[in-house]
Amino acid sequence: MPFKNDLILRAARGEQVERTPVWLMRQAGRVLPEYRAVRSKMGGFKELVETPEFACEVTIQPVDILNVDAAIIFSDILVIPEAMGLPYQMIETKGPWFEKTITNSDDIKQLKIATADDLHYVMDAIKLTKKGLNNRVPLIGFAGAPWTIFAYMIEGSGSKTFSKAKKFLYTQPLLSHQLLQKITDSTINYLKGQIRAGADMLQLFDSWAGVLSPKQYTEFALKYIAQICDSITEVPITVFAKDAHYVRKEMGALNCNSIGLDWTMDIKESRELIGNNKTLQGNMDPCLLYADFNTIRSETKKMLLQFGPQRHIANLGHGLYPDLEKDKVKCFVETIQEFRF
Amino acid sequence: MPFKNDLILRAARGEQVERTPVWLMRQAGRVLPEYRAVRSKMGGFKELVETPEFACEVTIQPVDILNVDAAIIFSDILVIPEAMGLPYQMIETKGPWFEKTITNSDDIKQLKIATADDLHYVMDAIKLTKKGLNNRVPLIGFAGAPWTIFAYMIEGSGSKTFSKAKKFLYTQPLLSHQLLQKITDSTINYLKGQIRAGADMLQLFDSWAGVLSPKQYTEFALKYIAQICDSITEVPITVFAKDAHYVRKEMGALNCNSIGLDWTMDIKESRELIGNNKTLQGNMDPCLLYADFNTIRSETKKMLLQFGPQRHIANLGHGLYPDLEKDKVKCFVETIQEFRF
Numbered sequence: 001m002p003f004k005n006d007l008i009l010r011a012a013r014g015e016q017v018e019r020t021p022v023w024l025m026r027q028a029g030r031v032l033p034e035y036r037a038v039r040s041k042m043g044g045f046k047e048l049v050e051t052p053e054f055a056c057e058v059t060i061q062p063v064d065i066l067n068v069d070a071a072i073i074f075s076d077i078l079v080i081p082e083a084m085g086l087p088y089q090m091i092e093t094k095g096p097w098f099e100k101t102i103t104n105s106d107d108i109k110q111l112k113i114a115t116a117d118d119l120h121y122v123m124d125a126i127k128l129t130k131k132g133l134n135n136r137v138p139l140i141g142f143a144g145a146p147w148t149i150f151a152y153m154i155e156g157s158g159s160k161t162f163s164k165a166k167k168f169l170y171t172q173p174l175l176s177h178q179l180l181q182k183i184t185d186s187t188i189n190y191l192k193g194q195i196r197a198g199a200d201m202l203q204l205f206d207s208w209a210g211v212l213s214p215k216q217y218t219e220f221a222l223k224y225i226a227q228i229c230d231s232i233t234e235v236p237i238t239v240f241a242k243d244a245h246y247v248r249k250e251m252g253a254l255n256c257n258s259i260g261l262d263w264t265m266d267i268k269e270s271r272e273l274i275g276n277n278k279t280l281q282g283n284m285d286p287c288l289l290y291a292d293f294n295t296i297r298s299e300t301k302k303m304l305l306q307f308g309p310q311r312h313i314a315n316l317g318h319g320l321y322p323d324l325e326k327d328k329v330k331c332f333v334e335t336i337q338e339f340r341f
Numbered sequence: 342m343p344f345k346n347d348l349i350l351r352a353a354r355g356e357q358v359e360r361t362p363v364w365l366m367r368q369a370g371r372v373l374p375e376y377r378a379v380r381s382k383m384g385g386f387k388e389l390v391e392t393p394e395f396a397c398e399v400t401i402q403p404v405d406i407l408n409v410d411a412a413i414i415f416s417d418i419l420v421i422p423e424a425m426g427l428p429y430q431m432i433e434t435k436g437p438w439f440e441k442t443i444t445n446s447d448d449i450k451q452l453k454i455a456t457a458d459d460l461h462y463v464m465d466a467i468k469l470t471k472k473g474l475n476n477r478v479p480l481i482g483f484a485g486a487p488w489t490i491f492a493y494m495i496e497g498s499g500s501k502t503f504s505k506a507k508k509f510l511y512t513q514p515l516l517s518h519q520l521l522q523k524i525t526d527s528t529i530n531y532l533k534g535q536i537r538a539g540a541d542m543l544q545l546f547d548s549w550a551g552v553l554s555p556k557q558y559t560e561f562a563l564k565y566i567a568q569i570c571d572s573i574t575e576v577p578i579t580v581f582a583k584d585a586h587y588v589r590k591e592m593g594a595l596n597c598n599s600i601g602l603d604w605t606m607d608i609k610e611s612r613e614l615i616g617n618n619k620t621l622q623g624n625m626d627p628c629l630l631y632a633d634f635n636t637i638r639s640e641t642k643k644m645l646l647q648f649g650p651q652r653h654i655a656n657l658g659h660g661l662y663p664d665l666e667k668d669k670v671k672c673f674v675e676t677i678q679e680f681r682f
């Protein structure tokens with residue numbers, strides 16, 4: 001059965017679209033009162049991630065409520081370190097925390113290469129969601145990019161500088177490559193599993209790209225992203241490396257369909273650096289959605305004009321913040337969907 | 342009496358230098374055991390800032406110990422909000438915290454425009470330090486750039502996104518400009534006082550430049566930095582806007598002497614964007630100093646070659662991290678001072 005709305009897949013592949021498709025990072029989340037209602041019935045974030053029925057429910061919510069052009073499976077990038085042998089807790093207001101971190105060669109040897117079976121709850125959530133969506137819109141699967149996963153595995157939590165993780169790159173380059181390869185192999189298994197379960201499109205999130213130098217990013221991050229992109233041939237894949245302004249040109253050479261931009265990246269300059277063979281995704285500042293409705297509409301239209309009518313998937317340059325108003329978010333989505341070039 | 346070593350002033354003014362000068366952001370700080378010894382005798386960070394004898398002592402330490410080509414007065418960018426009427430606490434491991442924040446027009450009206458007298462302890466520290474340095478090397482004064490100060494005054498603490506402060510920009514643009522102007526006027530008074538007290542050079546730190554969009558940065562940040570640069574005619578001034586990669590071209594038009602770069606900014610590209618009329622400062626990744634001595638030496642030399650022999654002040658792209666080893670820091674400084682093109 002064909003999709004009722006396949007705009008995002010066509011935009012990703014560079015095919016002609018009648019209008020620009022839109023979805024939002026963290027669209028399944030606290031910005032929706034309906035999400036908060038489901039979550040209040042559950043024990044916490046991780047329980048939600050690990051319970052396919054609820055993950056399915058909150059994944060479909062933004063399609064019903066915000067009318068976005070794609071769903072993205074409700075999950076977390078840190079399921080991969082957990083499946084490899086490093087369990088984590090999600091501490092309210094503090095973020096993720098790992099009891100055990102990677103400090104030496106033995107730690108790396110003890111990690112397993114995760115398989116899709118190790119993450120059966122994600123596969124089950126995808127299968128359920130595909131049924132629930134009934135081909136209304138495509139379903140996006142995702143994973144963290146290897147450097148970001150590595151950063152958490154060494155650091156053990158969030159950090160402003162990720163200096164422990166970067167210290168490991170500088171002092172243990174060979175071990176770093178071993179660990180990054182294990183993460184990459186696990187991620188490929190995981191993403192292939194997501195495709196088999198029904199994901200129509202994939203995204204890699206390199207959330208901590210911005211702390212590396214261009215040289216380190218090329219050596220320790222881009223190399224593994226390239227391996228993943230080369231392995232994914234079945235569905236379109238988007239790479240979003242937040243704050244990696246310095247590597248946009250190299251991103252253009254990746255074997256992927258789309259590149260995500262954040263709001264610090266000039267659209268015209270990014271297009272020149274990345275070239276015409278990629279779809280660009282983004283890149284509104286999420287804080288624009290605190291402004292009044294008229295400002296949201298006019299700034300959103302300006303963004304659309306800068307990207308142009310083709311090879312663009314509209315989105316924010318980061319995830320939705322929990323305290324944004326649902327009606328403001330809807331205004332952003334509607335402005336994009338009503339706009340004609 | 343002339344300076345024994347005025348390399349940094351000549352480099353800032355674009356005059357010929359025999360070798361590249363070097364200093365380090367946060368060189369007066371926890372990376373030095375001698376600093377930790379002084380600090381352990383004191384009540385805390387703020388007491389140190391407010392006690393001229395101790396501020397002087399720790400300001401001179403890195404000149405003695407690391408042999409850097411400039412001292413920078415030990416202080417904090419948040420003395421300005423405090424002098425304007427918003428006191429803060431520095432909470433160990435958590436960072437700054439303001440009891441009262443700015444939420445409306447009345448809050449802004451109640452703020453005073455700070456004068457140099459309000460910050461007499463900084464002026465006293467500068468005078469003492471100038472005596473203690475005895476013209477061995479120049480003394481750098483500094484202040485936070487208006488946007489960064491504004492961000493703390495609205496947010497009340499550090500933040501990953503500064504979304505409250507950005508929300509204020511989007512929802513209260515007129516009030517934002519009022520507050521930014523008051524901060525700017527205070528900062529000019531403060532920097533003029535630092536010059537009268539003896540500062541030989543100044544630096545503006547825009548630590549949270551990276552969270553704004555290019556449009557917001559131009560409207561709410563660069564405009565006020567330009568006012569400050571235009572007011573400072575007595576001594577060289579450096580502007581360091583961390584992560585503001587997107588505004589390097591516009592920075593080149595500022596009425597300042599030097600522009601600071603962080604390690605994500607490509608040196609050659611930055612030079613092209615900024616032009617040849619500015620001295621560039623930076624830009625080594627502080628985490629390089631976790632590497633072995635040979636790596637530090639070779640990477641530092643590569644950096645020097647990329648900047649070239651003139652119009653460069655060597656530094657890191659961020660402050661020293663407290664857990665770096667003193668000998669590694671010395672190796673970075675020595676490599677620069679021994680290098681000849």
